[in-house]
Amino acid sequence: MENTLKNTRIPRATIRRLATYIQVLENLARDGTEIISSTPLAEACGVNGSQIRKDLAYFGEFGIRGVGYNVTSLIAAITSALDVNREWRMALIGVGNLGKALLNHADFRERGFNIVCIFDCDPFKIGEVVHGLEVHCTKDMPALVAENNIEIGIITTPPERAQRAATHLMNAGITSLLNFASARIKVPEHVNVEYVDFFHHLYSLAFNQNRFYGKS
Amino acid sequence: MENTLKNTRIPRATIRRLATYIQVLENLARDGTEIISSTPLAEACGVNGSQIRKDLAYFGEFGIRGVGYNVTSLIAAITSALDVNREWRMALIGVGNLGKALLNHADFRERGFNIVCIFDCDPFKIGEVVHGLEVHCTKDMPALVAENNIEIGIITTPPERAQRAATHLMNAGITSLLNFASARIKVPEHVNVEYVDFFHHLYSLAFNQNRFYGKS
Numbered sequence: 001m002e003n004t005l006k007n008t009r010i011p012r013a014t015i016r017r018l019a020t021y022i023q024v025l026e027n028l029a030r031d032g033t034e035i036i037s038s039t040p041l042a043e044a045c046g047v048n049g050s051q052i053r054k055d056l057a058y059f060g061e062f063g064i065r066g067v068g069y070n071v072t073s074l075i076a077a078i079t080s081a082l083d084v085n086r087e088w089r090m091a092l093i094g095v096g097n098l099g100k101a102l103l104n105h106a107d108f109r110e111r112g113f114n115i116v117c118i119f120d121c122d123p124f125k126i127g128e129v130v131h132g133l134e135v136h137c138t139k140d141m142p143a144l145v146a147e148n149n150i151e152i153g154i155i156t157t158p159p160e161r162a163q164r165a166a167t168h169l170m171n172a173g174i175t176s177l178l179n180f181a182s183a184r185i186k187v188p189e190h191v192n193v194e195y196v197d198f199f200h201h202l203y204s205l206a207f208n209q210n211r212f213y214g215k216s
Numbered sequence: 217m218e219n220t221l222k223n224t225r226i227p228r229a230t231i232r233r234l235a236t237y238i239q240v241l242e243n244l245a246r247d248g249t250e251i252i253s254s255t256p257l258a259e260a261c262g263v264n265g266s267q268i269r270k271d272l273a274y275f276g277e278f279g280i281r282g283v284g285y286n287v288t289s290l291i292a293a294i295t296s297a298l299d300v301n302r303e304w305r306m307a308l309i310g311v312g313n314l315g316k317a318l319l320n321h322a323d324f325r326e327r328g329f330n331i332v333c334i335f336d337c338d339p340f341k342i343g344e345v346v347h348g349l350e351v352h353c354t355k356d357m358p359a360l361v362a363e364n365n366i367e368i369g370i371i372t373t374p375p376e377r378a379q380r381a382a383t384h385l386m387n388a389g390i391t392s393l394l395n396f397a398s399a400r401i402k403v404p405e406h407v408n409v410e411y412v413d414f415f416h417h418l419y420s421l422a423f424n425q426n427r428f429y430g431k432s
Contacts, residue, residue: 012420015416015419015420015423016416016420018419019413019415019416019419019420020400020413020416022415022419023398023399023400023413023415024400026375026398027375027376027399027400030375030376044400044402045400046400082419082422082423082426083422083423083426084419084422084423084426088418088422097316097317097320097321098317098318098321100313100317101313101314101316101317102314104313105313105314105414107375107398107414107415108414108418111415111418113418113422151425152418152421152422152425159242159243159246159323160243160246175425176421176422176424176425177421178414178417178418178421182239182242182323183239183243184236184239184240184243184260184261184262186260192420192421192424192425194417194418194420194421195417196412196414196417197235197236197239198321198323198324198394198412199235199238199239199323199327200231200232200235200236201394201410201411201412202304202324202327202329202368202394202410203231203234203235203238203298203300204228204231204232204235204408204410205368205392205393205394205408205410206298206299206300206304206329206368206392207231207298207299207300208392208408209367209368209391209392209408210298210299210300
């Protein structure tokens with residue numbers, strides 16, 4: 001299908017919803033569902049029917065009226081229109097517990113997001129092999145990033161080292177950062193940072209728990 | 217300070233920003249900053265000055281005009297007004313790589329979010345001790361959740377087991393769920409779910425990378 005969104009301005013919130021749709025559709029595919037109509041799909045995604053129809057309209061005429069969407073084709077259409085259905089080569093910096101867990105996270109690989117290089121500044125970790133990858137010193141990052149066509153950097157350092165890790169990655173030419181460290185980082189305008197921030201989720205749960213159930 | 221937000225309706229987006237402010241303020245405190253004025257604070261948080269002043273106004277008159285905010289007091293004021301500055305006892309279900317990494321995540325404990333019980337349905341894991349906690353069978357969950365005053369459930373199972381894990385936690389009386397599994401889960405209206413969804417972040421990075429740098 002020729003329809004691509006490459007030159008379209010898609011709002012962040014839409015991308016977030018598209019990622020949710022993919023997740024729900026993948027669950028459905030795993031459960032053997034072949035066709036789904038927009039109402040139960042919307043319900044499973046936690047949005048209303050008109051929202052999902054509007055979002056999916058980006059991809060042209062997709063559903064069959066009175067029948068619904070073909071689950072597998074819709075996954076392919078969304079990932080292809082977003083141009084994310086290819087291999088993404090990633091570097092990870094900070095080979096602690098979380099870094100090791102992500103290295104072993106099958107969901108990444110299944111979606112084409114491959115961690116191919118890992119870095120740490122701890123001399124005791126450098127040279128160690130973790131899930132088949134050798135831990136490299138950050139000073140070798142520019143050469144390794146170029147050699148391995150790396151486009152995305154994952155930061156899993158302690159918070160106080162997150163900024164330095166980001167600087168290493170940016171100096172090596174990486175402009176897309178996924179930050180798991182509990183710290184905000186400063187980047188120039190052409191660099192994208194996404195924060196995986198466990199705490200805003202926990203604070204949100206805690207705050208609502210207090211409101212509805214009182215303090216314990 | 218008596219000011220509490222318990223009965224105030226705070227929008228989700230505000231809670232998310234407050235979590236960011238806490239994170240930035242903690243970074244500043246770690247770096248030895250005692251006082252910060254609203255403009256550099258706003259900049260570090262990625263919001264504009266009027267937004268941060270508006271958000272912080274929830275907590276009464278805080279900053280000193282021409283001087284700024286005391287970093288430590290402001291952290292205390294926000295967490296106390298949100299009523300999150302106490303111990304939160306959590307259960308984790310799914311003791312795989314990610315679950316083990318979270319168990320060892322010092323940031324949780326530092327903020328009072330303590331994982332005190334862990335569960336798995338794999339008979340080979342039950343009885344194993346991980347970071348000082350024994351892995352329990354899910355059938356013992358109702359008793360252990362009650363005994364341990366658990367309020368938040370963390371799901372780190374594979375995606376196809378996330379719904380079953382959520383059902384176990386809800387049957388044990390837990391109404392706040394933090395889901396790390398790459399799957400949407402169905403819950404009744406009184407249950408809160410927060411999704412830590414790595415993929416919407418990765419898709420967002422990938423999509424922007426394509427737009428600005430072209431496909432490789």
